Every structure is written in structure tokens, then in C-alpha cells.
Amino acid sequence: MIPNPESRIPPKTYHIWTIGCQMNEADSRHLASQFEALGFVETPRAIDADIAVLNTCVVRQQPEDKAVRKLTDLGGVKNKRPGMIIALMGCMVGKREAEELAERFPFVDVFTAPSQTDVLVETILQHDAYKHLSKAQVELADYRLPAVNREKAVTAFVPVTLGCSHVCSYCVIPHRRGPDRSRLPDEVLDEVRALAAQGIKEVNLLGQIVDRYGFDLEEGINLAWLLKEVAKVDGILRIRFLTSHPAYMDEELIQTVAETDKVCPYIEIPFQAGSDRILESMRRGYTQQEYRDIISNIRKHMPDASITTDVIVGYPTETEEDFMETMKLAEELRIDMFHIAKYSPRPRTLSAKMKDDVTPDEKEDRRIRLDELITKINAEKSAELLGETVEVLVEEFQEKKNRWRGRTPHNKLVFFESDADCLGQLVNVKINWTGPFSLIGSVA
Ligand code: SF4
Structure with a gap:
């Protein structure tokens, strides 16, 4: 009204x-x-x-x-x-x-x-x-964008699975968001169409374990199917999905991402720890080797796929040797982006019953070392883009810096100057400066 x-x-x-x-x-x-x-x-x-x-x-x-x-x-x-x-x-x-x-x-x-x-x-x-x-x-008016954001919104988040039924030892989410369940496909697709009609160009399909989508729906309906359906919506230029769990990242999904133009070659798939002993205590349900195999399968289909992961440092009983397993895995897999969390016990979780025995100084030290490693890997990977032309979906004009900000399909942040109105457009940008977490270029 x-x-x-x-x-x-x-x-x-x-x-x-x-x-x-x-x-x-x-x-x-x-x-x-x-x-x-x-x-x-x-x-x-x-x-x-x-x-x-x-x-x-x-x-x-x-x-x-x-x-x-x-x-x-x-x-x-x-x-x-x-x-x-x-x-x-x-x-x-x-x-x-x-x-x-x-x-x-x-x-x-x-x-x-x-x-x-x-x-x-x-x-x-x-x-x-x-x-x-x-x-x-x-x-x-269920799917209307709020007026304040309507002018500038280019990307939107669309939940597709709600809750989580895994019981990772450290995680409070299942206690607060309840067991996992999928939203009905029509509801999701109506929302995406409504967003596209309002000018949204990119949708991010969300779930605590997004690759479980459809497990409780009729046969044949899964995340791969949903990605293909969302790709048919006119006006949507790019699709991302997050967060994936290694246990559900199957061949069909990887192939769909590789073969569906609108779906970005960008996968958020947490490994949380490199040490098998810690992974078992976390109840993550996979080993270091299984995680490594999934990443190599993703890269077999999409050699340049961008991988983002979450890692917890200082989980109870984590030794220096355990932490070095995380460092080695990060270096070996050359992950593109990490979200690092220092462990803190959460109420009613299994790990809260364990002694939080890694000191705050040790946690901070491990966070810094991992952060330095990631910064180095990122700087090297970004440098490979120097002189290349990338396709940028423009999300915002930064008044103070008089420049546009957008992202590549691989989710790299790009800045460039232009007098044209680029908001919501796909612009080819030639990269002439690279830093670990962002790129600067000019319209190609
Ligand atoms: S870490 Fe992720 S998969 Fe594990 S319980 Fe929490 S939300 Fe679920």
C-alpha cells in the first residue's frame, strides 16, 4: 500500500x-x-x-x-x-x-x-x-524489494533450503534454525522472476547446505535442476549458490555449474580443518583426502573455478601439527578465499562440553599465519589477471572515489572509472592493477 x-x-x-x-x-x-x-x-x-x-x-x-x-x-x-x-x-x-x-x-x-x-x-x-x-x-507483496534498496540493488539473496540437520560439533545453527527443509520450486522461481522484474541481475541461492536442495521433494528436483530452471528466467544474468557441503557436491551438480552459462564458476565449500582427527571430532563427515578429491573434480570440469572456504582455528585439542595440516591443505589447493573464525564454544553444542584448551594468543597467532598465507596466495592468483580482460557485473558507484565497483564471475572485486551509467551492466574491464583482494582496470 x-x-x-x-x-x-x-x-x-x-x-x-x-x-x-x-x-x-x-x-x-x-x-x-x-x-x-x-x-x-x-x-x-x-x-x-x-x-x-x-x-x-x-x-x-x-x-x-x-x-x-x-x-x-x-x-x-x-x-x-x-x-x-x-x-x-x-x-x-x-x-x-x-x-x-x-x-x-x-x-x-x-x-x-x-x-x-x-x-x-x-x-x-x-x-x-x-x-x-x-x-x-x-x-x-511477499517478494517486493524494499523501496530503499530498489534503486541500487543489482544482486539479491534467495533462500532455497532452510535450517540444517547436520550436527557439526561446534555449530549452533541446527539448534536455532531447526532441521533442514527445501522451499518449493514454484515459490523459489516466483521469487526469482519477481526480483528480475524489479531489475535484479544476479541471484545467490542460499542454504546452510545448499547442495541438499530437493532431498525432501519429488525425485529429479535437486540443486542442479533448480540452477537450470533459474537460468531460464529472463533478466537474470548471473547465478551463484552457497554454502555447499562436501558430502553433497556430486558429479551432476559440478557438471551443471560447468555447463550452464549463467551459473558462475564460483563455489563456497568449507573444509573447516585440515586434520582428519579434528574433522572427525567436528563430525564433518569427510576426510582431508575426500575434500581434496572434490576440489580436483571441480577443477577437472572448471580449471579456473574459484573456491571459497571456511576454516576454524583453535578448535579444542587442535595442536600445532593439526593446524599445520590446515596450512598445508590451504597452500596445496590454492583456495581463492577463506573465512577464518577463531573457535568459541556455543551453548548446547557438542564441542562446548570439551575444554576450550587453545589459548586466545594461540588462536590469534594461527589466524594471523593463515591470513598471511591466504593473502600471499590471493596476491599471486590476482597477479595472473594483470593485462587480462574480465567481465564485471557492476553493483555500485562509489561517489567518494568516483569509480564503479563490481565483480567477475569468479567473485573478484573490480574497480574502474567510467562516465557511462554502468549500474547493473556487464562491462568488460581490462585489468591494470592487482592486489590480493581487489583489481583495478579500465573499460576495455
Ligand atoms: S556447520 Fe553448517 S553443516 Fe554443520 S551444523 Fe552448522 S550449518 Fe549445518
Whole structure:
């Protein structure tokens, strides 16, 4: 609903603060589109909003602490403005946690588990100030982009599997997001078509284990099938998917990525640790050699495929020798990008029962050494692109630097100058400077 400009009543405002993974970003976009369908208007600061939503992450202690600080600040604001609605959403809110959180933060009006935006909207609509609004308005607008992002959005995240049924020893996600399940193909494809109609050029299909897509649907429906269907949507130029689990990265999927033009040769596939002993303790379900075999199979089909991985350093009992296995594997496989996390125990996980026996200094030392290695590998790999022409999907104009920013199909960040309006365009850029994590060039 578009707010009536003649109305004397100013529209209600909302603010969604988001931290954590792309799944949270997708949930926040979806929620924003629902709010906008109700005629609410986004405001840049949570403290000014009529409805403030914190979409949280607890995968590590740091984002959880940030959310708690933010929430405490909002509690102070609500003391002065009792009509404000505060909602807590995301991985901080599991079934068991909601009661405990309600006691700890009595000023919070709504607690909603991850991806449950409908529940949140319904609860808000029961509030006296919003009872006159209708849920039907929301249903019509499920896949609309929020107005604030519409102008500049080029890429969007589309969840395809929700939750996770693996029980990796260190991971809190299954406790908060529930068992894994696939979204219905029609729902996903309708969302992609709606995004394309609004000008989105690239979709990132998301799941905690995205390559499990379809395991609970009819035979023949899997991620490979879905990628091919999404590729048929007019207007979508590029498709990515993340995060893959090594156990499900099969031949059919690798071949589909290699053979489907719109699907980028870019694979996010965490190995988490190089040591088999640690991998077993983590309950990851594969060995170092099995991971190595998967990467070589990917490279057999796509020699230049870009591989991104996640690694945890300082997992309980990790010795210097174990860590060196991680270093050696990283060097041998020449992985393109790493997300490094220092281990921290999370509540109710299996590893939380183990002694967190790697000291903070050791964890930091290992993080730095791995980071240095990755920076070196990245610098070498980027240097190979010097003088080459790459295809860049342009995502943003950086006013301050007077340059465009975009990405190659391999997800390398590229900057270049041009007077033309390049937003959302595929532009061929000749690379004339390379750094470990970005490239600079000029229009070819
Ligand atoms: S696969 Fe493991 S690490 Fe990934 S979300 Fe599931 S439990 Fe967590």
C-alpha cells in the first residue's frame, strides 16, 4: 500500500538491523518488503523507528554481544517512547531461548525465530496501533524489494533450503534454525522472476547446505535442476549458490555449474580443518583426502573455478601439527578465499562440553599465519589477471572515489572509472592493477 500523501497521519516507520549471514540479509529484505506493503516507511536509525527489529546471529560470541548491546540501548529508548515496538528475530531466538530472553529483556514485544517473518508481522498486526491493517496486503507483496534498496540493488539473496540437520560439533545453527527443509520450486522461481522484474541481475541461492536442495521433494528436483530452471528466467544474468557441503557436491551438480552459462564458476565449500582427527571430532563427515578429491573434480570440469572456504582455528585439542595440516591443505589447493573464525564454544553444542584448551594468543597467532598465507596466495592468483580482460557485473558507484565497483564471475572485486551509467551492466574491464583482494582496470 502506498501511503496517502494527503493524509495528516505520518506513516509508521520501521528499521531492521541485521547482522550475520546472507540468510539473515534475505530474511530482512523479505520482512522489509512486508512492512512496505503495509505502508510503513524505512527510517535510517533504530532509535527513531516505530518498529525496530534486530535480526541476530549467534554463530560466534561477538555478533551475539553486539546484538545484546543494541537491544539494551533500545530498551532505554523504549522507556521514553513506550509506544515503540521492539522485535528480536534470528538465531538468538530458538524455541528454548524465547522464554529466557523474555525474562532478560522484558521490553521486547516480539520474539521470532529465523525466517519466521510472517509470525512477526502477524504479531505486530495484533498490536492496538496496527489492528486496522490487513494481513492480505502483506501476502500480495511477499517478494517486493524494499523501496530503499530498489534503486541500487543489482544482486539479491534467495533462500532455497532452510535450517540444517547436520550436527557439526561446534555449530549452533541446527539448534536455532531447526532441521533442514527445501522451499518449493514454484515459490523459489516466483521469487526469482519477481526480483528480475524489479531489475535484479544476479541471484545467490542460499542454504546452510545448499547442495541438499530437493532431498525432501519429488525425485529429479535437486540443486542442479533448480540452477537450470533459474537460468531460464529472463533478466537474470548471473547465478551463484552457497554454502555447499562436501558430502553433497556430486558429479551432476559440478557438471551443471560447468555447463550452464549463467551459473558462475564460483563455489563456497568449507573444509573447516585440515586434520582428519579434528574433522572427525567436528563430525564433518569427510576426510582431508575426500575434500581434496572434490576440489580436483571441480577443477577437472572448471580449471579456473574459484573456491571459497571456511576454516576454524583453535578448535579444542587442535595442536600445532593439526593446524599445520590446515596450512598445508590451504597452500596445496590454492583456495581463492577463506573465512577464518577463531573457535568459541556455543551453548548446547557438542564441542562446548570439551575444554576450550587453545589459548586466545594461540588462536590469534594461527589466524594471523593463515591470513598471511591466504593473502600471499590471493596476491599471486590476482597477479595472473594483470593485462587480462574480465567481465564485471557492476553493483555500485562509489561517489567518494568516483569509480564503479563490481565483480567477475569468479567473485573478484573490480574497480574502474567510467562516465557511462554502468549500474547493473556487464562491462568488460581490462585489468591494470592487482592486489590480493581487489583489481583495478579500465573499460576495455
Ligand atoms: S553443516 Fe554443520 S556447520 Fe553448517 S550449518 Fe549445518 S551444523 Fe552448522
